[in-house]
Each structure stands twice: as C-alpha cells, then as structure tokens.
Amino acid sequence: MIEIKLGKVLEVNMLDEAISILTVEIAGEKYKAINYNYLTGNIGCGDTVVLNTTAVSLGLGSGGYHFVITNYSRPERDIDNKGHIMKLRYTPMQLKVMAVEEQQSQYHDKFNKFTTLNGMPVIIGELHSMLAPSCIALKYLDRDIKISYIMTDGAALPISFSNVVRELKKDGILNATITVGNAFGGDFDAINVYTGLITSYAVSKADITLIMMGPGIAGTGTKYGFSGIEQGYIIDAVNTLGGIPYLIPRIQFGDKRLRHKGISHHTITVLSEIAKTSCTVVIPKMDKRKMDYVHSQIKESHIDEKHNVIYEDGSFLADANKYFNYNFSTMGRGYAEEPEFFNSCAATVLAAYKKYKTGGNLHV
Template structure:
C-alpha cells in the first residue's frame, strides 16, 4: 500500500524541464509539474515517502503525489482520452502519437540499440555521434517518468538526441506512445535514423535470471526484428562490480539475449576478450571512447570511467555499430 505524508514545501532547489527538485519539511523530494501541476515554497502537499522509509538507493527520495494548494482541479490535456497508468488512482489522459498517424509500416533496416541500463544511454549516443537524427525510447524496467532523466536533458543539449519517446507504461516524454513497437514505427515515420531503447533510471532487480527490468531490452529487440529493423544489444560489461553475477558480461545481458527471437547482434569492444558463449557478437574499434564521451554524465552504480572502463566502452561500441549500420 502507499505510504503518504502531508507536509509543506520548505525549499525549491532546482527547476528543470518536467522535473522540480525540492524539500518538504526539510526532506528531499521531487515533483513532476506536468503531472501534478506547478509547485512553490509554502505549498501544502501530500508526498509518497515509501522509498525513503525503505532506505532505497538511487530512488530513496520522496515523490510529490498531490499539491493541495495549487494542484487541485487541474484540467485534462486537450484532445486526450487514452489513459496513462489506467485504472490506478494516478490515471490521467495523454494524447498519444499513434492517434495522429504517421507510423511507418516497416523500419527499413533502422538500427535499434537496446540497453538493459539507463547508464548505457550516454555512451551509446556518444558512439552514434551528432551527425545522425537519434530518437530515444524509454521502456519499462526502471523509472517510468522520462523527465527524471538528467542524462536525456544533457544529451539533448549536446545535440546527441533529437527527441525522447515514452513507451507506456513509461510516461512524461516529448512524445507518448502506447508501446515500443509503435514508438519505433513513429520514429521512422518522423525521419529518425537511429533509435536507442533503454529502461529509465533505477532498474528493477531481484537477483534472478528472469526477474529484472533489463529483459525489456529483449522485448524492444523482438519488436525491432519483427518490424524489419536491425537490433543491436548493448552488452552490460563490468570489471569493477563486486557482484559475481555482474562481473564480465552481466547475467542481465545473457538472459535478455536468450529471450531474443530474431537475429540480434551484440556490440563488443575489440580490445576486450569476449566469453566463448557470446557467438552473436560483432567486434568494434572503441579507441577514442573517452574523448567522445567527455562532458557526458558517465556513472554506473557509483563507478565512473576510471573505475569501470569496460562498462562504458561496451556501451559506446553499440553506438558505433549502430552508426555504421545506417543506410
């Protein structure tokens, strides 16, 4: 059940596109103004405190649920009738891209990079480069609100991402789509040359082979294959993770690959030794990945490029391979 608390906004720390970082009675909190309306210091609010109560890591902050001062009686989005988070207490209507047409019938060989972690997004986009039109599709498996991602904001500012699509149940993107298949078709219809799919920040995990959010990458790869795209799996590789299941090639990558139904290529840095079982790989020259990623948000489980270079090089390799496949 929900863990809710009434409080007052004691400080507004940062206002970003689609996200406000604030404090409620001194406790760290975030708000999504496109969902719950504007917020200001002194507002009386209700916040969801369960993540903090449980002591979660990357998601261990409160989330504003309702603004009692200025967030009541908010109107629905014009011409919207398809619900996000349907049949939950948080349901709200959003105009979906599919309602306006423009979906391609086939992907026509479109490179689709499929990531099991959000922290792979920045190095993947660096590998693709700023010369191509790139769309990002956020898929289920981590945070649902796309607006939580600081990486997406930075990549847009750097010209490495053109648009960010929320594939339901993900939400609050530049564009909303019912699912990953229609998101891919919409991107092609709009002239994007590469699509990168990834879960949002804070992956769901249970420590088991099939109980983790990274499997959404397999769903994206299968949709890409079925629609005539060219799916590439960004391998999760680590030399610094203390957990055995994530050392070398993570079991997340292996289990996602096992669920892929079509031909999927795993991009692999040519400078690293690959495990014998990883037969569906294509080696990529990743020299220069550090320079290409300079200034981008590079962090994975608290480790940066100096602590875990293989992680970022492997993600960069997927971007380079996607760039090379653009026809």
C-alpha cells in the first residue's frame, strides 16, 4: 500500500527538463515535493497534485520529499513516436524511452559489431556517495580524461534525483551518464548492465567507466539482503565483456554498526561469495591500527586468494577537493569523520588510472 494525499503547489523552487522541486501545501502544512517531468508532465504554482507521501510518513531516506503521482490541473499528455522500450514496466508509471541499443537507435549497429571493451578500466562502487570523490580524483589526475557513469537500478530510479550528478555534469567533471535496467533519464538509456557497459565504451567513448547505484540503498542487516549485492554480477559482466574491474571497498570506522566496521560485510560478501570472477580491490593507506584490522578481515575472508588486493595512497583526494570544492558525505558523515571511506575511492581511481595510462588508446 502507498499513502496518498492531495496537495496544492505553492512554489516551483527548481526546474529543469527532467525534474521540478516544489513546495506543496497539504492540509495547511508545507512540504517538499518532487515532480518528474518525464513521468507526470509540466507543473506550475496553483496546480492540484496527487502525492505519494509514504516515505516521509515512514521516516525513510527519500530526502524528506513527497512525490507527484499525477497533476489534476494538467491531466493529459502526449508522447512522441521515438523508441519503444518501457521502464517501470507494468506499473501505472511505466514510461517509454529510446534505448540506445534498440533497432530505431542510431547506435544499434555498434552493439551488433561489438567484440570487447578492450581492457577499459571499470570502477565499481556500492554507494552513490562514492561517485563524486571518484570523479574528482580522476579529473584531478587528468583534466582531459573522459568519464562515463552507469547508474544501476539498485536504489533511486530517476537519475535526475541526484543533485551530485547534476553538479558533476554542470562542472564538466562527468562527461556522460547511462541509466540501465529500470533506472531512467541518463544521457543514454540501456536495457541492462552489459549494454550499459558497451554504451560507455562504444558510444560515449569513455576512458574510464564508473558504475554504481543512484541515491539510496536497500539493506536489511542480513548477509544477502542488500541491493549492493549487484556488485558481484557487475564484476562478472565487466570480465565477460573484456574490461578490467576495480571494486571500491566500503571501508568505514565511523559507523557504529559492527558489521560495517573496517571493510563492510557487504563488500566481504560480494567478493568472497557473489562474484564468480576476480577483480582488483584497492585498499587505501591508513594508520597501522586500522590497517591491521582491515588486513585481518582480508585474511579471514580469503579475499586475497580470489582477488588481486593492492594498496594505494588515496589521501591526495584532500588536495583534489581543495581544487574542486565538493561537499562529500556518506550516511551523514563527511571526509573528516570517514577519511578511509573516501580515500578508498581515490585509491581505486589511482590504480585504475595507472592501468589506463599503460593501456594506450583503448578505442583504436
């Protein structure tokens, strides 16, 4: 069941092609709301809207937003005749996109002719909070490097929900976005992770690809019950297509939950059980006490017997962010509280960049 309320739009606080950020009134109270223009059309002050208020009522991590289901004041919309692939399939909100690989697409033949990613480094992360530090670290190392981001459908489905993506694109740090599965709204929409990877290499011509879910993550405190488990089969997909997978380990010491101390149990489960092929796991340099703890986790889980575990110094991220000036946070904690988390991103980027530099022109 979903909770539904009627509201009136008081203000349109932000508007672009994909999303409208609103202030709405419900029973005399003001709330934040989001309208996805691709789903529910244009919106304006004074419009009466039907809102999904479930997440806010439950206190879940939607950012405190209600979501527009439909606009009573503008109920009818038309579609164009381009593309026929549906996302959010068989729901009242299903929408049509032009998938990059479908027959009508100008890029269709690239998928038929594709043979290999030709050793393109692919950096795989669990949390959306890994995206900005990874992109910034890459651009700090090489201003001309071309970065694509593949957003999976493990969390938020509209890429326009991500303020981080919007800022990275605006600042020219992130060059292309690709949404796969039921995620939608990227520069390119693809049907699955495999065609998303091919899109990054053959269509957007990325030098390095980042792949991780959008804002949010589902977790239950059980061994396998978290949406970040997708990292395992992403590793396998990258290997199948001839790329080189690098996994950002989720390393935290500021989280009070023991299961996330040091290397998170999410990362350990993915690497020890879910991934059927190997990847490179980059551990950031840290103080001896923390390093000893992480090293013991690696040995106990036998990760180093299955994967290539290496060590890099990711502390250059602090200088990188002095230049780019982004506000990093994960689970409400910033760089000062969780340096190992963010330095893991930069350390992984550094290792992938070194491989890229020795790989020559991957697109020849």
